[in-house]
Amino acid sequence: MTPKTFNVTLRVWRQPGPGQAGRFVEYPAPGVNPDMSFLEMLDVVNDRLAASGEEPIAFAHDCREGICGTCSLTIDGKPHGPHHGVATCQTYMRSYREGDRIVVEPFRARAFPVIKDLVTDRSAFDRIQQAGGFITARTGSAPEANDVPVPKEDAELAMDAAQCIGCGACVAACKNSSAMLFVASKVSHLGLLPQGQPERDRRVLAMVQTMDGLGFGSCTNQYECSAACPKLISHDFIARMNRDYAKAIFRSAFKTEAAGAEG
């Protein structure tokens, strides 16, 4: 039984390079199979463009199974498309009907400049991680793994936060382009574990300050971020990070030297 194919029209953001003017261009996408993924549909459109010598639409993708965080399309105004809890690559054409017009844009945010067409530069996330998104544990120095028990509830909650794939949908969904959900997920993941305690204050201060410095906006508690998150990471982690941040600021005021001299 072959599924019935249908036709849609794409309105795609084309931009030749960083800082250059972009515009929407319409492309027909005939013969769409409902079992195709959204990216496979774009593959087919690109194949036709390439065959006619036209430059295909650049879009970021890699694993195509919702875990690498590379794919990053805003589809009809929604980061990662119409569905809840999935990445763009897990969006299937069965969600569309004959004659649909679909608007495809990059993730838009000041801190994510466009590289080309639908591909953006999200290296700001790496810089936030480098500021403190780690536990210092030199290779070879670790104690026996079961020496420090971790309550199951804490481990599970840490895992809920740790699932973040670093795609940036939270930023694209936020009217302020805030990266609070991304940062909160890392801060919470490490801060919930006993191994993360020694650097807890230093981590949250450094990551939040770096985030602010990179041009991400503030959180105004509307939670579009969690709604767009392909891993459905809860905005409760933002509240948790705010508490951590306040405590860290308070404690650092009473410290005689800067928190966490290089060790």
Next chain:
Amino acid sequence: MAKLDSRIPPGPLEEKWRSHKASIRLVNPSNKRKYEVIVVGAGLAGASAASSLAELGYRVSCFVFHDSPRRAHSIAAQGGINAAKNYQNDGDSVHRLFYDTIKGGDYRSREANVHRLAEVSVDIIDQCVAQGVPFAREYGGLLANRSFGGAQVSRTFYARGQTGQQLLLGAYSALSRAIAAGGVSMHTHSEMLDLVVVGGHAKGIVVRDLVTGAVTRHAADAVVLATGGYGNVFNLSTYARGSNATAIWRAYKRGACFANPCFTQIHPTCIPVTGDYQSKLTLMSESLRNDGRIWVPKKKEDRLKPPGSIAEPDRDYYLERLYPSFGNLCPRDVASRAAKRVCDEGRGVGDGGLGVYLDFADAIGRLGESGVRERYGNLFDIYHEITAENAYRVPMRIFPAVHYTMGGLWVDYNLMSNVPGLFVLGEANFSDHGANRLGASALMQGLADGYFVLPYTIGDYLATQKPGSRPPADAPEFTQAEDSVREATRRLLSSRGKVPVDHFHKRLGHIMWQYCGMARTREGLGKALVEIPELRAEFWANAIVPGSGDSLNQSLERAGRIGDFLELGELICRDALAREESCGGHFREEYKYPDGECRRDDVNFAHVAAWEYAGDGAAPVRNVEPLNYESVKMSVRNYK
């Protein structure tokens, strides 16, 4: 002929690694900062190596083609990581993990390397926990385990169905720390397009910036490749679309031997193919085989009936029937071939007849839907997104797909290739999994190589290189390599054909899957060896690569990688043809027992085949490294 000295340390197997570490050369701490080390790739092996080397004091430059080191495909590994902790008190030990891995690899891996892997497995778990990897835990707060194929103990550590993600994020966090501390200089969007060999030693690479198109040279005292496997030569696979063989293939063409290229793994539990537009196949973790039961109808005429309407006596739980002691947890190669056989018999389910059921009805009866959801919820969600079917209600349909490559660049015990100064880690090398890899062992090997092997062994090489002796990046060898990269790019962009490059990838994939997939024959491989060169010629004559070379050009990136796959595919088939036996994932129809199982030929093929490049158009040279088993007795694998 290449010189292949495996440099396996003398002494009893259990003592080799300890005595080797105690006797290899060291680089003194104040000299380490005088050495530049290039690491290509930042998956589990690359990120763990780069951060660990930087912690030691080496100056590290790390190159990835991704936009961030967090994207490497290690991130997609679902099920878990093995370690011989014996937390379950079920009789596990370093020896048992070693033995299971050797046996699982069908006696085609190197004993000493595998024993070391089992030894350091326990350190990996300690290291990852210290980094904050949120492994699954029991109510008392201690670490939990699950079972995996090919083992009768429970030794797999996991973080829900996202173990690879959590381990990679752990390694990425260590790498991020090293970048911030200035120990690693990170180059994203940077694809290695050539290896530079000076005076017979690997001393640098040539890189293309994928965003600006700039081609640059980078000199170093040693080069580490951790660039993953080459399974995308089959086009459809569980690999990420970007996974490619270009770095290892260009190194091969600069003299590094390519070992056992035909040892490719077909994973038994993937979501079946639906159409020719398809870009990838999605894995359903092997951990599902802990609780799911695999079956097909006994009668052909039942294959399109709704599975719920097929009564229990009319179902064939063929793995439980054929392999009662391992059942649904037999190794991947065995499970994949069994699926192929029942489908060949016309009993495969789903539209195309290429599928078998993976049924959770019993598990749901035993654990409740919530119990199954807790263990595998995200996998059921993935299945639902792709197929629009609810696997809590109807069984999953699965079929084997290309998943991993055991073959790779040849390395010695120090993980150094036959080109001195070139080290190869993780899936990119060949050493630990023989002809078949057991589940939850890839993550183990990647991290073992990067955290606990290379940091020791690279010193043994660097100690022979005087500090400051590395050649400058304007040496003639660098100029020649850069020129050849520019020429290759120009040639691709100037192609005036009409056919987009992906078409060639698809056609290559069809050839590889048909003739060099789950079952191989002399005749089929012979056909492939005619068709692949023809396809390659057509690629260079008829491909079209739109756009320019001075900005992001994804067609150009793919064209270069497909060009390499079109050469590598031929080598894989050549290796499969030369290996006249069946072992692990390499199944030759001519060599099997009456019950259909693999018939190895230990007299003639208990060796590693390491292929040496002999120039374009010339037949590569097949070098041989004999495999000497001192500790394990080679026997016919039995999972019955």
